[in-house]
Amino acid sequence: MTESRSDVDIIRSCQQGDQDAYTDLVNRYQERAFWVAYNLLGNAEEARDAAQEAFVRIYRAVDRFDFNMNFYTWLYRIVTNLCIDRLRKLKKNPAVALNGLEEVLKDDAGDNRPSFRLEEKELVTAVRDVLDLLPEKYKTILVLRDIEGHSCKEISSITGASHATVRWRLHTARKLFKESWEREQKKNAV
Amino acid sequence: MNCKKVLKLLPLYMSDDIDAVDLEGVQEHMNTCLGCFREYQDHLRARRSLKQLAFKPDLSPVMEGFADEVMLKIADKAQGPAAPLPRLTYRLAPRLLAAAALILALVSGGFYLFNDQAESPSHSEFAEVFIPPESSDTLEIGEFQPTFVVGGGGTMNPANDKERKYPDLEPLPRVPQHFPVARPVNVRVNNRDF
Numbered sequence: 001m002t003e004s005r006s007d008v009d010i011i012r013s014c015q016q017g018d019q020d021a022y023t024d025l026v027n028r029y030q031e032r033a034f035w036v037a038y039n040l041l042g043n044a045e046e047a048r049d050a051a052q053e054a055f056v057r058i059y060r061a062v063d064r065f066d067f068n069m070n071f072y073t074w075l076y077r078i079v080t081n082l083c084i085d086r087l088r089k090l091k092k093n094p095a096v097a098l099n100g101l102e103e104v105l106k107d108d109a110g111d112n113r114p115s116f117r118l119e120e121k122e123l124v125t126a127v128r129d130v131l132d133l134l135p136e137k138y139k140t141i142l143v144l145r146d147i148e149g150h151s152c153k154e155i156s157s158i159t160g161a162s163h164a165t166v167r168w169r170l171h172t173a174r175k176l177f178k179e180s181w182e183r184e185q186k187k188n189a190v
Numbered sequence: 191m192n193c194k195k196v197l198k199l200l201p202l203y204m205s206d207d208i209d210a211v212d213l214e215g216v217q218e219h220m221n222t223c224l225g226c227f228r229e230y231q232d233h234l235r236a237r238r239s240l241k242q243l244a245f246k247p248d249l250s251p252v253m254e255g256f257a258d259e260v261m262l263k264i265a266d267k268a269q270g271p272a273a274p275l276p277r278l279t280y281r282l283a284p285r286l287l288a289a290a291a292l293i294l295a296l297v298s299g300g301f302y303l304f305n306d307q308a309e310s311p312s313h314s315e316f317a318e319v320f321i322p323p324e325s326s327d328t329l330e331i332g333e334f335q336p337t338f339v340v341g342g343g344g345t346m347n348p349a350n351d352k353e354r355k356y357p358d359l360e361p362l363p364r365v366p367q368h369f370p371v372a373r374p375v376n377v378r379v380n381n382r383d384f
Contacts, residue, residue: 171201
């Protein structure tokens with residue numbers, strides 16, 4: 001059984017011009033990149049584009065890779081920044097439909113996964129709608145911490161903000177989320 | 191421990207990033223303070239709501255061909271990893287551009303002044319603003335203000351019969367002495383308004 005190569009080995013191969021090695025890296029991290037982008041953008045197609053763009057940019061800058069950093073930290077940073085840029089553009093031109101993943105993934109008849117039962121779908125939609133109301137920097141923190149499960153230290157590396165700033169933003173983000181959630185619940189109850 | 195301190199420590203408490211002494215203090219306080227306990231509950235609820243989005247279904251249909259598309263985009267954009275430019279170039283490039291722009295502006299300005307002085311030292315290109323009509327009739331104030339096209343056959347001229355800056359304009363007749371220039375008329379020279 002062949003051992004999978006480490007990220008560092010693959011990056012060193014890429015620096016020597018081995019493009020095929022990069023495919024392994026893409027396959028390894030594509031879903032993670034997609035999920036971060038999807039949770040930030042709310043649209044499957046946009047998320048796929050952003051994730052692909054991040055991989056392309058990384059390849060073009062692979063000669064400048066800092067081996068003191070983890071590859072996935074670098075990847076998350078680029079994906080996050082690309083998504084924040086797109087969110088800002090979308091705010092100016094809000095023409096993109098949100099919540100595109102449920103249309104893409106079909107719920108099989110014999111599948112027992114609870115993920116797409118009706119009430120859960122509604123809850124997921126409601127949570128995503130409230131998340132979309134938050135400013136980009138707070139939304140990013142919530143996605144990375146409460147959805148993706150990264151520690152504050154990892155988020156600090158990804159975003160470039162200090163540990164204390166990340167904690168403070170996380171606290172503020174949860175407060176804003178809570179307030180927006182209550183407001184939306186009241187609106188829907190009326 | 192008071193409420194202010196507990197609320198300040200709450201982010202650390204929720205991130206499990208709190209030291210043992212503060213942890214005990216926060217827990218003790220929340221056992222007795224309903225306000226702070228509710229604040230903590232609200233934050234927990236927000237976090238729990240967001241966890242709904244953490245479930246990840248099988249993404250195979252979405253990710254099909256993802257890696258191949260990435261490699262195609264890379265092949266389209268470049269032959270290989272782009273070599274970074276030397277740092278010196280990054281720092282010098284804006285300064286070199288600014289210097290080049292300045293030199294160009296100086297040379298153009300000098301050329302313009304040189305030509306202007308050689309041909310018409312006292313000429314002002316805006317002297318043509320006050321141009322009377324060709325007719326010897328007097329214009330009343332507020333009356334019709336014609337637009338005259340000068341150049342390529344135009345015949346209007348201010349009281350200055352020196353050679354024009356624009357070589358394609360014909361020399362224009364003198365302004366009749368009796369004409370009271372009450373208001374300027376619009377003049378178009380070479381299809382541009384002055």
